[in-house]
Amino acid sequence: MTCRKCKARMEQLAHIAHGKRKFRCPKCGKHRMQEGKAKKDRKARSTKLDH
Ligand SMILES: [Zn+2]
Numbered sequence: 001m002t003c004r005k006c007k008a009r010m011e012q013l014a015h016i017a018h019g020k021r022k023f024r025c026p027k028c029g030k031h032r033m034q035e036g037k038a039k040k041d042r043k044a045r046s047t048k049l050d051h
Contacts, residue, residue, distance in 0.1 A: 001034060003027065 001010045003025035010023035010032060019036020 001032070003030060003032070005030060 001012070001023045002008065003010050006025065006027045008025055008027040010025045013022040013024050013031075015021055021034045021036060023032045023034065024030070025032070
């Protein structure tokens with residue numbers, strides 16, 4: 001994950017709910033959220049239930 005503004009590598013702050021992750025740019029201090037693999041998780045869960 002890189003900052004769109006200054007293209008610096010952002011540091012990961014924390015894992016939030018449902019695979020969402022929060023990043024912070026060390027240069028401009030901007031925060032950014034990235035959505036995780038919610039769809040993938042759901043798919044894996046359904047296959048698990050299938051078994
Ligand atoms: Zn930045």
